[in-house]
Amino acid sequence: MSEPVVDVRDPAVLDDPMRGYDRVLAAAPVCRARLANGEEGWLVTGSAEVRAVLADPAVRNDPAGLPGQGAQTQEEAFLALGTPREHLPYLRASLLSLDGAEHTRLRRSISHAFGASRVATLRPRVQQIVDELLDGLSGTVNLLDEYAYPLAMAVVCELVGVPEEDWAAWWRWGKVLVDGDPARITPTLGEMFAYCHALVDRRRADPREDLLSEVVAQDDLTDVDAVALVVFLVLAGHETMANMLANAAYALMRDPAQRELLRGEPQLWPAAVRELVRTDGPVQLARLRYAATDLEVGGVRIKAGDAVQAVLGAANRDPAQFAHPHAADVRWQAEHGGREGNVGFGWGPHFCLGVALAKLEAEVALRSLFDRFPGVTPVAEPAWVPLPRARHRVALKVRLR
Numbered sequence: 001m002s003e004p005v006v007d008v009r010d011p012a013v014l015d016d017p018m019r020g021y022d023r024v025l026a027a028a029p030v031c032r033a034r035l036a037n038g039e040e041g042w043l044v045t046g047s048a049e050v051r052a053v054l055a056d057p058a059v060r061n062d063p064a065g066l067p068g069q070g071a072q073t074q075e076e077a078f079l080a081l082g083t084p085r086e087h088l089p090y091l092r093a094s095l096l097s098l099d100g101a102e103h104t105r106l107r108r109s110i111s112h113a114f115g116a117s118r119v120a121t122l123r124p125r126v127q128q129i130v131d132e133l134l135d136g137l138s139g140t141v142n143l144l145d146e147y148a149y150p151l152a153m154a155v156v157c158e159l160v161g162v163p164e165e166d167w168a169a170w171w172r173w174g175k176v177l178v179d180g181d182p183a184r185i186t187p188t189l190g191e192m193f194a195y196c197h198a199l200v201d202r203r204r205a206d207p208r209e210d211l212l213s214e215v216v217a218q219d220d221l222t223d224v225d226a227v228a229l230v231v232f233l234v235l236a237g238h239e240t241m242a243n244m245l246a247n248a249a250y251a252l253m254r255d256p257a258q259r260e261l262l263r264g265e266p267q268l269w270p271a272a273v274r275e276l277v278r279t280d281g282p283v284q285l286a287r288l289r290y291a292a293t294d295l296e297v298g299g300v301r302i303k304a305g306d307a308v309q310a311v312l313g314a315a316n317r318d319p320a321q322f323a324h325p326h327a328a329d330v331r332w333q334a335e336h337g338g339r340e341g342n343v344g345f346g347w348g349p350h351f352c353l354g355v356a357l358a359k360l361e362a363e364v365a366l367r368s369l370f371d372r373f374p375g376v377t378p379v380a381e382p383a384w385v386p387l388p389r390a391r392h393r394v395a396l397k398v399r400l401r
Contacts, residue, residue: 003032004032004033004034004040005024005027005028005031005032005033005043006021006024006031006033006034006043007033007034008033008034008035008036008043008285008309008388009034009036009038009388011386013388014384014386014387014388015384015386016384017284017313017384017390017391018279018280018284018313018314018317018326018391019326021045021311021313021314022314022317024043024045024314025045025046025314025317025318028298028300029044029045029046029048029049029298029318030042030043030044030045030046030049030297030298030299030300030302031043031045031300033309035288035307035309036285036288036309036388036389037077037288039307040307041288041306041307041308041309042297042300042302042306042307042308042309043309043311044297044298044308044309044310044311044315045311045314045315045318046298046314046315046318046320047315047316047318047320047321047322047341047343048298048320048321048341049297049298049315050286050310050311050312050314050315050343050347051315051341051343051347051348052297052298053289053297053308053310054286054310054343054346054347054348054350055347055348055349056295056348057099057100057349058291058292058293058295059289059290059291059295060099060100060289060290060292061074061096061097061098061099061287061288061289061290062074062097062099062290063290063305063307066290066291066292066304066305067303067304067305074091074092074097075088075092078091081182081185081186082182082183082186083185083186083189084186084190087186087189087190087193089224090189090193090224090227090228090231091189091228093106093224093225093227093228094228094231094232095107095228095229095232095350095353096232096287103349103350104349105220106221106228106229107353109215109218109220109221109225109229110211110215110229110233110353111353113159113211113214114353114354114355114356114357115356116356119356119357119360120360122155122159122357122360123360123364125155125158126151126155126360126361126364126365127364127368129151129154129155130151130364130365130368130369131368133146133147133150133151134147134368134369134372134373137373137400138400139399139400140379140397140398140399140400141397141398141400142395142396142397142398143246143249143376143396143397143398144242144243144246144393144395144396145395147245147365147369148241148242148243148245148246148249148365148396149171149238149242151242151245151361151365152237152238152239152241152242152245152361153167153170153171153238153242154167155237155241155357155361156233156234156237156238156241157170157234157238158210159210159211159233159237159357160210160211160212160230160233160234160237161199161203161208161210161211161212161213162199162212162230162234166195169191169195170234170235170238171238173188173191173192173235174235174238174239176188177189177235177239178239178385178387178390178392180387192231193227193231196226196227196230196231197223197227199212199230200212200216200223200226200227200230203216204216211233212226212230215229233354236354237354237357240282240283241358241361241362243282243390243391243392243393244277244281244282244358244362245361245362245365245366246392246393246396247276247280247281247282247391247392247393248273248276248277248280248362248366249366249369249376249396249398250280250378250382250393250396251276251279251280251328252272252276252366252370253376253377253378253398254378255328258272258328258329258330259370259374261330261331262330262367262370263370263374266367268330268331268334269363269366269367270359270363271330271331271333271334271337272328272330272333272363272366273359273362273363273366274333274337274342274344274359275328275329275330275332275333276328276362276366277342277344277345277362278316278317278322278328278333278340278342278344279316279317279326279327279328280328280391281312281313281316281344281391282390282391282392283312283313283344283346283389283390283391284311284312284313284388284389284390284391285309285310285311285312285313285388285389286309286310286311286312286346286350287350288307288308288309289307289308289309289310290305290306290307290308291303291304291305291306291308292304310343312343312344312346313391315341315343316342316343316344321340321341322340345358373400373401374401375400375401376398376399376400376401377398377399377401378396378397378398378399379397379398379399380397382394382395382396382397383395
């Protein structure tokens, strides 16, 4: 078997999460690599190849029962990090962990809340939250912590049914989980699961006009299912969304031509959001998956049991797929949107459930920011958080004008 071509934990890759994969993609769209968890496997970087892998039901989340190199099952991996056994049912029930029929069942239980028509009714409330946050900004601010996070947190928590007095706890929990320190993750998970159980009990006794009340009313969902859904929705809905907004805002600050285009043709904002997710999305690597059968991807034979990691950021900058792979081109996106294979929101059965909400939030938040402060500029080049899977900034300090 060939030696690893790249280690995704290499500082040269982490220091520039997008361009760090350029040489790998140029060499081959599928290659051997040292993956984020330290094991060897296949790194998939080409656009067509990433879409093929993410859409294939034979590429799954849990290697349990598969042949191969002795890869840890999901439970074994959690236990190796010191996760108490009583936490395992919630981690197993996560939409991120499930495959096949179980994944479909749990996803369908909440998918109605994220349809385009229902999400469209949220626009006035999102605009109100955005306007209130912008009213409170002046001078020099950390746009990530003072705008992106509060907006993302408010929208998803109101949708799910998390009381405002508890939002700060979720922000703290999210940062602990993203930092990845096992010593802090275990007690944090315990706090989250206990909180969610209590919230489920409250909504069962006193239903409200929120998604959690709808979830607990479904007879085929257990309390573990409900808790896992709350954790998934709130964490994904604020952590990923906040960094999506920050990345996109920074990219536009650095691109006056695209800003001027949007100022003159504001109807292009939806296309701008799609294009910025392609060029500056907050998720670098898709979740680690395993081949359930022998596969051929990009002319490479992948054996059953092998680990497979799709690189969303590289696929979205594949010169074989995109005319201007590294530069945002809103006009091009408006004319080719829906046909270009953008995997910024994932692909296949695990395609982002909240994509309509994310697009609406980003459109309202970014357009309002640049309308209110057209001269906003970064104070300095913001540093990256050195994480293999994420493309996040440590902070985004800007000067409002």
